[in-house]
Amino acid sequence: MAGIADVARAAGVSKATASRALTGAGYVSEATRTRVQHAAKELGYVPTTSAVSLVTGRTQTIGVVVPNLDRWFFAQVLGGVQEALLERRYDLALYSAPPESDARREMFTHFLARKRFDGVIAVGIEPTAHELERLVDFGKPVVSVGGYDAGTSAVSIDDHAAARIATEHLLGLGHREITFLGGDPDGRQMSFGDARRLAGYWAAMEAAGARGGGRHIPSEVTMPGGYGAAVELLGDRLTRPTALVAVCDEVAVGAIIAARRLGIRVPEHLSVVGIDDHEYADMFSLTTLQQKPDQQGRTAVRLLMAQLEDPATPGSHTYEPSPLIMRNSTAALDDATSAIVTIGR
Amino acid sequence: MAGIADVARAAGVSKATASRALTGAGYVSEATRTRVQHAAKELGYVPTTSAVSLVTGRTQTIGVVVPNLDRWFFAQVLGGVQEALLERRYDLALYSAPPESDARREMFTHFLARKRFDGVIAVGIEPTAHELERLVDFGKPVVSVGGYDAGTSAVSIDDHAAARIATEHLLGLGHREITFLGGDPDGRQMSFGDARRLAGYWAAMEAAGARGGGRHIPSEVTMPGGYGAAVELLGDRLTRPTALVAVCDEVAVGAIIAARRLGIRVPEHLSVVGIDDHEYADMFSLTTLQQKPDQQGRTAVRLLMAQLEDPATPGSHTYEPSPLIMRNSTAALDDATSAIVTIGR
Numbered sequence: 001m002a003g004i005a006d007v008a009r010a011a012g013v014s015k016a017t018a019s020r021a022l023t024g025a026g027y028v029s030e031a032t033r034t035r036v037q038h039a040a041k042e043l044g045y046v047p048t049t050s051a052v053s054l055v056t057g058r059t060q061t062i063g064v065v066v067p068n069l070d071r072w073f074f075a076q077v078l079g080g081v082q083e084a085l086l087e088r089r090y091d092l093a094l095y096s097a098p099p100e101s102d103a104r105r106e107m108f109t110h111f112l113a114r115k116r117f118d119g120v121i122a123v124g125i126e127p128t129a130h131e132l133e134r135l136v137d138f139g140k141p142v143v144s145v146g147g148y149d150a151g152t153s154a155v156s157i158d159d160h161a162a163a164r165i166a167t168e169h170l171l172g173l174g175h176r177e178i179t180f181l182g183g184d185p186d187g188r189q190m191s192f193g194d195a196r197r198l199a200g201y202w203a204a205m206e207a208a209g210a211r212g213g214g215r216h217i218p219s220e221v222t223m224p225g226g227y228g229a230a231v232e233l234l235g236d237r238l239t240r241p242t243a244l245v246a247v248c249d250e251v252a253v254g255a256i257i258a259a260r261r262l263g264i265r266v267p268e269h270l271s272v273v274g275i276d277d278h279e280y281a282d283m284f285s286l287t288t289l290q291q292k293p294d295q296q297g298r299t300a301v302r303l304l305m306a307q308l309e310d311p312a313t314p315g316s317h318t319y320e321p322s323p324l325i326m327r328n329s330t331a332a333l334d335d336a337t338s339a340i341v342t343i344g345r
Numbered sequence: 346m347a348g349i350a351d352v353a354r355a356a357g358v359s360k361a362t363a364s365r366a367l368t369g370a371g372y373v374s375e376a377t378r379t380r381v382q383h384a385a386k387e388l389g390y391v392p393t394t395s396a397v398s399l400v401t402g403r404t405q406t407i408g409v410v411v412p413n414l415d416r417w418f419f420a421q422v423l424g425g426v427q428e429a430l431l432e433r434r435y436d437l438a439l440y441s442a443p444p445e446s447d448a449r450r451e452m453f454t455h456f457l458a459r460k461r462f463d464g465v466i467a468v469g470i471e472p473t474a475h476e477l478e479r480l481v482d483f484g485k486p487v488v489s490v491g492g493y494d495a496g497t498s499a500v501s502i503d504d505h506a507a508a509r510i511a512t513e514h515l516l517g518l519g520h521r522e523i524t525f526l527g528g529d530p531d532g533r534q535m536s537f538g539d540a541r542r543l544a545g546y547w548a549a550m551e552a553a554g555a556r557g558g559g560r561h562i563p564s565e566v567t568m569p570g571g572y573g574a575a576v577e578l579l580g581d582r583l584t585r586p587t588a589l590v591a592v593c594d595e596v597a598v599g600a601i602i603a604a605r606r607l608g609i610r611v612p613e614h615l616s617v618v619g620i621d622d623h624e625y626a627d628m629f630s631l632t633t634l635q636q637k638p639d640q641q642g643r644t645a646v647r648l649l650m651a652q653l654e655d656p657a658t659p660g661s662h663t664y665e666p667s668p669l670i671m672r673n674s675t676a677a678l679d680d681a682t683s684a685i686v687t688i689g690r
Contacts, residue, residue: 044454061438061461064439068424069414069420069421069423069424069427070417070420070421070424070624072415075414075415075420076414076415078414078439078441079413079414079415079441082414082439082441082442083442083448086442086448086451086452086456087448089455089456091438091456091459091461092438092439092440093406093436093437093438093439094409094423094427094437094438094439095437096423096424096427097427097428097431103428103431103432106431107431109389110434111431111434111436114436116406116436222624223625223628224624224625224627224628227628254628257602257628260605279415279567279569280568280569282569283568283569283572283599283602
């Protein structure tokens, strides 16, 4: 079996350089890294990682903290992180537990305290439990995905701007009775990003002098959650809005399904805008603000690697774009809609 | 900071026993383990895992191989595995890459070959690339989730029986024109479990002498995939079946949405059965065969731990139950439906 010396010889570099190139500990140029990795692959060289760890003090592992796995956003981010780490030959240690659960507390006091990672990517961390600050205290690089940053490096969309643009799109079509749907179920606090979206919505309503037509209807941030809340909201003709800004696409799709069941035509009698560009968006012709969570995951890995190479790299918050994707779930508030609304009142 | 000696003293056991209880290396009774873990928690003892690894040869890490993260089944299994590993204080190393991709090949030749785990849980492994056999060759315990087992320990539902029962339910309601919807998109091979489901469907149709009314319509195994295929299938009145068995709930829900858009009433004019009891099933009143993938993940961890404690433990295939959950998406083939079908022909 090939050793590091064979790899170094084949790549025409010193053993120390070959080792740095393969472990990620210390600087090597991208060209050298590629050459060494190529040589290692050709020779079928597999570093014994325990030995690598002893030499470098590195684990070649990145910890990823997520609240849960069965929501689209988190699964997508995790997918992007996994891809980017595989490319860089890092292992991914997964730490998933719901916020404020016993498992979550245990995760922080026991697992993360073992520090079996070179750095952490923290996805969807909420400010409340000061978890991000605790991660930083472990003394390893931390990158946050999902809005809240606590001064660490971070990547997210601009949630405030996304919801503002969604709302302005509806205002531009003549709507004034615009409800923000989703978040804050059972009076629990909204997530950091969702709260930013709600604030962006209110900012747009205020700026247009339409605050009086605004309203926030809470729901679980899921498709069934959006469906349930929308059935109730839209079932009452007296208070039915002409347009919805949904906190995310899953809630928006739930609302569209609710509207169809109630015989309310989208977009003729109800306009709906989401945020995400979820894989279901196209199937429901949903106009939405697009984000690419897998890309955010990849960006997070890039930011983390920069800090691993040079711990003096200053933290920065990268905002990924979130363009408006026009499909067919929004329409101008025409006379017909107005008439229906008027008759209803 | 508390050491292992302090923990042993507090728990009233030897240092060696305390170490075994905390590392999972070697046998201790459940009662002793609980007592030691309690003492460790009280004292705030965090084992330095590099030292533990040197002593035990164990990594306290379980590798989990999954094809992707954004399908319900895989996310749920992974969630169950994570929970069960957290309880046992094992780290989870995630290895996710799509079958037959470069990343997948790289994962097997490079990452998994590093063997930075004490055992592997392999989710949704397909027989084709002999990946399960390769995992076994690494010489660590392996448990498979999702149907194919290659003689390893495994956990799944009985896919053949689930689809057979779904089909028999429709046959019992008088249906004979029953289509199996989903799988085999673009002529690619069906997954192992999905192929078992299709076989179970055909077995039921054969047994009822209804083979002539049977048909398999391929689709991507997603909600949009089921929607698209169903729009085409149901749009043609001449060949429209009276009932569908969907390969999974996501496809079933896609079909229900397609039916609604086409003005076909479920269950009056079309019965639909799924397999999963997905979180969307209730919202669509979907009758389905329930499985609990998170429970399967937990069972997989239990089977793996048994093999870690005693490598002589024989492999076994655990079949989890998949009961029929009756909601409102199926109905007896009544005269009205028959009439509609007859007129259509």
